[in-house]
Amino acid sequence: MQRIAIVGGGQSGLQLALGLLQRGYKVTVVTDRSGEDIAAGRVMSSQCMFHTALEYERELGLNFWEQDGPYVEGMSVSIAGPDGSRPVHWAARLEKPAQAIDQRVKYPGWMKELERRGGALVLETCTRARLESLAAEHDLVVVATGKGDLKDLFKKDPERSPHGQPMRALALTYVKKMTPRPEFTAVNFNIIPGVGEYFVFPSLTTTGACEIMVFEGIPGGPMDCWGDVKTPAEHLAKSRWILDTFVPWEGARCREVELTDDLGVLRGRFAPVVREPIARLPSGATILGMADAVCLNDPITGQGSNNASKAAHAYLHAILERAEGSLTDEDWMRATFERAWEGEGVGAATVWTNALLLPPPPHVLELFGAANSLNGIASRFTNAFNDPRDFGSWFLDPAGAKGFIAEQRGAAAG
Ligand SMILES: Cc1cc2nc3c(=O)[nH]c(=O)nc-3n(C[C@H](O)[C@H](O)[C@H](O)COP(=O)(O)OP(=O)(O)OC[C@H]3O[C@@H](n4cnc5c(N)ncnc54)[C@H](O)[C@@H]3O)c2cc1C
Structure with a gap:
């Protein structure tokens, strides 16, 4: 059975680890804060998650607070x-x-569950040198350290990063x-x-x-x-x-x-940035970035935790399907990232989020205004937060917006 090391015990790292443990993998999570420290610490996010992302947690039996939370x-x-x-x-x-669910509630609970499922939880701030030893001892090292410093190991992808400063x-x-x-x-x-x-x-x-x-x-x-x-x-x-x-x-x-x-x-404040998913350590070993570490969005659309859950889901299934092959093959690593970016709509969420950071163009103002009386527009906008791939053809496209408004007006006129 392949041995997987995950650096960073947050939404994506813990979710992936818990999914792998459920399938019998040997998993080590290296993270810098204990559950007690997180529970007693400062808030980190507002972490509103929509249906698809919540379903991925439910599939792994991780929705412990669903009945307690509004x-x-x-x-x-x-x-x-x-x-x-x-x-x-x-x-x-x-x-x-x-x-x-406040991450100060969720992460400590998931860390306990990790140990209950037989995972190794190592409390330490992972350094670049430590990444080398993890890479030597495991078949795959996933870096899921969010906004932490290790993200700088992954080169910025300028084509996918239109904003160079905090917006x-x-x-x-x-x-x-x-x-x-x-x-x-x-x-x-x-x-x-x-x-x-x-x-x-x-x-x-x-x-x-x-x-x-x-x-x-x-x-x-x-x-x-x-x-x-x-x-x-x-x-x-x-x-x-x-x-x-x-x-x-x-x-x-x-x-x-x-x-x-x-x-x-x-x-x-921080600048949104998308990075190359693979980094090479001085020894030549390759490591794979996940979620915010390689795809950091502004919270304006509340997509980051959703993207993190979707990335963890994509990486989990890519690893499960690769029981025989190498987990450090660069084509496989890149395809795994693209499985989240394309296959789970993380890329579409990123493009849409980056667009919302700019002043709204006339067609968006027209859509918002038309939704005052056309519930079909209000409803489509609301539900696309669950899967932002839907925004491309109408919200981000002036001609598509015009057509959609006309269609909704026609339907309302009977
Ligand atoms: C103000 C704000 C509001 C937000 N609101 C929403 C929202 O409403 N909806 C939504 O979906 N998303 C929201 N987000 C984004 C969301 O919180 C993140 O996208 C999500 O938590 C990312 O998950 P992750 O697994 O990539 O990283 P994280 O959850 O950040 O986890 C990373 C973990 O790695 C640890 N770590 C860091 N460096 C190291 C190291 N060197 N060694 C070991 N461990 C390390 C950290 O301590 C942390 O536990 C918001 C973010 C902010 C800042």
Whole structure:
């Protein structure tokens, strides 16, 4: 049986490891933080995952918190006017619900499960030198270290990386006591032209149910405003100021909010980048990158954990199908990455996410406006978050958008 080393115990690394263990592989996961440290640490993500990505977890028996956490049943889109008005505002249901389990809950639970399934969990910060020894002792080394330094071993792919710098100033605020939205739970996605985006949805954190606020400020704009924030209380106050100033209907839901915990806040920025999936170590050994380590997206579309689950699924099946062949053959390694990129739609999610970081073109504004009265558009937009390959033919294509709007108008006219 092949021996697999996975560096990085996050969404993709743990999911792949647990899938391989279920099939009897010998798996070592090298990761830099213990479950206890993660559980007691700072939030890392907002991690909303849609149906396909959740199904891949369910297939491996990893949906331990599904019954405890709230489902996300739909999506609402609003565009803010300059005067606090809301010229675009609509909502649609997801065909199958999404869910967001705080990684501070999920990763420690999955690490325990890894050991229960017989995996070796090594707590250490993996270095380049350590990668050499792992490569010597295993048939395959997968690097799944997310935004950690080891990503720099993988060369940037300029054709797949259109943005050379951070496109948003990011912040997360985990809160409780937010007024629930009416009708159904949802990702409320708010676009503030020229300023940024704000989205919010329910989740399960270490202290129970919560709502996660995600702020995406255009660099240099009024929502790129976190520089002087030092304390958790200041972070919450700044979050509320943004809502009251730019999206008052969201501010109105937050009169009573409190932080879930002092570490339920995060601020930062990073450039989205796609890298070559294979790196060669000084010894000549090859290693394979997975998920954020080689395909890092801005969170604006909430696709990163989804992509990580889809990549882990693709890599798992590529490895299972390769029981006899070499796992360091470069053609196989590249095909494995492409299986996620093409076969699972990670590439389409990346292209769409990168497009959303630019000012919306006229056909997108027309689509959002038309969805005010045409539920078919609202519904298609909402459900394409599960599989962003659907966006290519209409959302990203002006002619396709025109045709789709005309078709929906025709259907509505009867
Ligand atoms: C603000 C924000 C909001 C987000 N919201 C969403 C969302 O709503 N929906 C969504 O789908 N995605 C979202 N994401 C993205 C999502 O969290 C990531 O894409 C996903 O966690 C990536 O999984 P991964 O396995 O590649 O890496 P990670 O989950 O980051 O795991 C990497 C692991 O490797 C470890 N590590 C790093 N370096 C080393 C080393 N040298 N040695 C050993 N271990 C190491 C880390 O400690 C970590 O445990 C968001 C991200 C951010 C920043």
